[in-house]
Amino acid sequence: MTAPVLVWLRRDLRLADQPALCAAASEGPVIPVFVLDDETPGDRKLGGASRWWLHHSLEALGRSLGRHHSKLILRRGESVAELVKLARQTGAKSVHAIAHYEPWWRAAEETLAARLDLHIHDGNYLLSPGAVTTGAGTPFKIYTPFAKAAMQRLPEREPLDEPALTSPATWPKSDDLADWNLLPSKPDWAAGLRKDWACGEAAAQDSLDEFLHVAADYERDRNLPSVEGTSRLSPHLHFGEISPTQVWNAVAMRRGEGVSSFRGELLWRDYAQTVIWQFPDYAERSYRDEFRSFSWRRSAADLKAWQQGRTGYPIVDAGMRQLWHTGWMHNRVRMIAASFLIKHLLIDWREGERWFWDTLVDADYANNAVNWQWVAGSGVDANLFTRIMAPLTQSPKFDAAGYIREWVPELADLSDDDIHDPPDDRRGSYPAKIIGHREARERALEAYRAMKSAAGR
Template sequence: MTQPSILWLRQDLRLHDQPALVAAAHEGPVVPVYVLDDDAPGEWRIGGAQRWWLHHSLSTLDAALRAKHSRLILRRGDAVSILTALMEETGASRIHAIRHYEPWWRDAEKKLGDRLELHDGNHLVRLEDLTTGSGTPFKMFSSFWKALQSQLPPADPFPVPHAIPAPAHWPMSDELAEWTLLPTRPDWSTGFDKDWTPGETEALAKAKDWSDDVAAYDRRRNLPSEEGTSRLSPHLHHGEISPRAIYHALGDTRDAGAFLRELAWRDFTSGVLLALPKYGEVNGRPKYDALPWRKDAEAKRDLQAWQQGRTGYPIVDAGMRQLWASGWMHNRVRMIAASFLVKHLLIDWRKGERWYWDCLVDADYGNNAVNWQWIAGTGVDANMFGRIMAPLSQSGKFDAADYIREWVPELRDLTDATIHDPDDSGVRPNDYPAKLIGHREARERALAAAATLR
């Protein structure tokens, strides 16, 4: 019998547009494997919200494989060691996988050497083909976007293979429940089931439905009280759907420009990791290493208030409570909440990045890092530090009243005119906190801190 191939799955938990699976099935028997490797990422081991999603995604993927007379093998530990041992155990001749750009996965791919055949499938186009004139990855999005557009549309997605040949003997597999990916006591995920259905089937259905709404995306995406975004981000992060499958699901993309830029931004952040692998830890602009972040006991209390949605700024608090309850936050509010932590509270962006990493079901290393450094002004392509978002005016501008009522029930009875700033209106309920700091005072403190770098 033909030697089997191992299909190494990571953040590509799908059968549709899965080039590594197609290549492996073309060669012969396939052993699909997911390795839960908490050591390779180190401090970037996947967070609690992602683990909840991963449990359900792995379960649905195994069911889809079994419908094709295959199955998913689960192993836990060092991915390189486990895959090497599985090759010996199964007699596999090769490992097929989709290319990843997180530094720990690039290191693992390098260690596997010529035993591993990599395929491109988690981005619109192959990132190594998008470089500057000097052959280096782009660090500016505008230039990246211009170069990417010249290579669109992306290749057509691969269909699901008609058959996935099985090996003569299946290796042993862990039981998914043994991994305890789901929270136990306390179970903070009780709201997740209401908002999310992980898995490839749901991802493909969402993409199809989104094609009917994408034309209104540019108008509605900044309105947190409306359902104006695709909510595809966690499906994309876990690889339950590919970006090019989404692109082609949109059909005529002339009205999808704003949304396509968001897909492109996701690819861009992976490209930044090619140039700067430690971007999640190190300022893109070294001069900000000397910024005097607040680190005292009061700053720690302010950080905790921000995490709990108790800052006294309703739009910020609504976002942070939505994040905790659902594992997701509206994109406009993500920016407002992040800016508030960095500029109003003068707390290191990395503190917020780590909180999002643990709480977001779509927490992506590259996207999370680039977005935080953009807001903080510390990145290679970033907003200026002195540009400070005003959360109170942003709340009114983007009509967030109903959004606040949903997530901050203490303010539910306030009018549209007073709910954005109940302190200033003199109607703040006793059970809602006063502002941690006034906007003008916070702005002056942030600008004074930035002035020390000149």
């Protein structure tokens, strides 16, 4: 009988438009395997919100495979060791997988290729890093020319159908998903996640279908936190429950400025992978040398106030509370909250990156790092540090009153005029501002000037 083929799954938990699965199915019986790897050197263990999502996504994929008379094999340990062990147990000679660009996965792929016949496929991004280059033949570092060049190449292909799967004569042993304890027990902080999200490939397709009805208005509505104007596809894309090719081709059937803006967001995912492909430690150190000597403040109390949504700035606190409750935050508010931590509180952007890593259901090594360094001004392509977002201006500008009422209920009775910056005598139990905006701005600019002065010595 034909030897089985392993399909190594990571963040590609779907059956449709799954190039690795399709290629393996054409070779022989398929054994899909997911390894929960908390041991690979350099690997970041998944945060709590991501582990919650992973549990439900794996459950959904297991059910989908069952409808094809197949199974999902679960193993826990160091990925390469577990895959080599599984190949020896099953007689599998080859492994198919979709490429990943986090530094630990690139290292694991290289190590596995030296042990087994490994076939790597594109599939998690519209274009692989390095697929488009500058006129000099080098990878892009700046988003705008990258996006312009990438747009000329897209779409590259049509999505693949689900393959017909053949099962091996004997299935290897699998861990029980429940034994991995990916879900919280006590305290059970996931009630908001359960209420807000459905996980898996079918749920991802439902989210895409819903978004297509409002995609034309995306350019306007994506900036309004009180409006359901974003796609909410980010965690589905992150876990590979739907491919960016499926999404790109679906929105191509729509017209309007909103569609163009949304395509730009999809290309930002690719751009972020290009950045970490060139700079693997991007989440650990500032790209710009001068920021490596920036005098960040160390204040556990201020960091905790930001994390808990107790800064006294309603738009910031609404976002941080939404994040804790649902594992997600509106994209406009993410920028405001990140800017507040970095520039109002002068706390190192890496503290925010780590908090988002633990609390976001769409926590992504590349996107998270690139976005935080963009706000900090320390990145390869970044906003200027001196452009300091004013939360009290941003909040009414983007009509956040309804959003604040939902997530900061102690202010719900205030008028639209007062809720963005409550008067001291109307705050009730809501905290006073942790720092005044003007004071914070001057302090940030002074720290920036000191950094520039030191760099010029």
